[in-house]
């Protein structure tokens with residue numbers, strides 16, 4: 001049995017709690033959260049122990065693994081503390097607020113000989129998994145151009161105050177939302193990014209965190225990509241991606257459907273199998289990796305490389321120049 005503690009019981013923490021409860025071989029045993037109402041809610045709903053601070057939870061020897069759903073800038077210190085306490089860690093995306101922090105986390109996992117997984121949950125979305133399978137199979141030929149747009153209306157009061165506070169948030173749209181897009185396209189293509197050219201836009205009332213980011217990527221495999229990412233916007237926009245290949249097009253949405261268009265222009269909707277919660281599937285993969293002592297599917301090195309692209313996007317947006325990743 002893998003006994004799991006949660007650090008952070010907000011929006012994503014609650015999804016993890018509901019998921020862990022459904023996984024055979026896992027047991028949710030405790031939550032740490034600074035907010036009293038959150039602790040009360042978890043105690044009532046899940047019948048688990050709660051702590052107002054994470055060191056108290058990490059001191060519990062019976063906890064094997066922790067899932068961290070905290071503001072971005074707490075990801076690194078809490079992950080390092082959890083690893084040092086001998087726990088396996090699943091840390092939410094973005095892995096951390098900088099590549100330097102990611103490096104510290106990867107080293108801490110190696111030193112502690114514990115698993116470190118990053119919550120890039122789009123690896124567990126049926127459309128993304130299928131898109132990867134099709135692109136990797138080569139049936140549509142070589143990918144040559146892609147576009148990926150993900151525009152959320154992540155604005156108060158829907159979002160907690162920390163999302164608008166640079167001392168706690170790693171950044172704005174690029175790190176909050178773009179992190180999914182960078183991650184999923186490099187995973188689907190199986191290629192690293194070579195260069196990035198970016199621009200951004202800020203709201204006057206949140207001048208330090210970008211509301212929208214746009215960037216152009218040249219991949220090592222010759223494909224090029226155009227990304228549009230929004231989070232502090234006043235509206236919800238498209239959630240779709242399109243990959244143009246030499247023998248056809250793949251067109252999908254994050255949550256909905258995926259279609260392949262052949263050279264004759266005939267579109268075929270692809271079978272995505274049974275719809276399952278991607279957070280549940282992510283947590284199941286984490287628990288299985290621990291139980292079987294196998295590598296986690298999205299490790300710290302992967303999370304670090306995604307952060308490297310994010311830093312290149314920020315550097316390019318600031319300088320107005322193309323940046324090598």
Ligand SMILES: NC(=O)c1ccc[n+]([C@@H]2O[C@H](COP(=O)([O-])OP(=O)(O)OC[C@H]3O[C@@H](n4cnc5c(N)ncnc54)[C@H](O)[C@@H]3O)[C@@H](O)[C@H]2O)c1
Nearest residue numbers: 008009010011012013033034035069070072092093121160
């Ligand atoms: N994988 C996804 O698709 C996905 C979705 C949503 C959020 N996230 C990520 O998860 C993280 C959390 O986001 P959220 O939307 O759940 O935020 P949230 O504000 O809803 O939850 C954060 C929780 O952390 C608690 N907290 C803050 N500081 C603490 C501390 N020092 N010790 C203990 N608890 C503390 C807060 O009280 C709150 O309950 C972010 O990094 C976000 O990017 C990922």
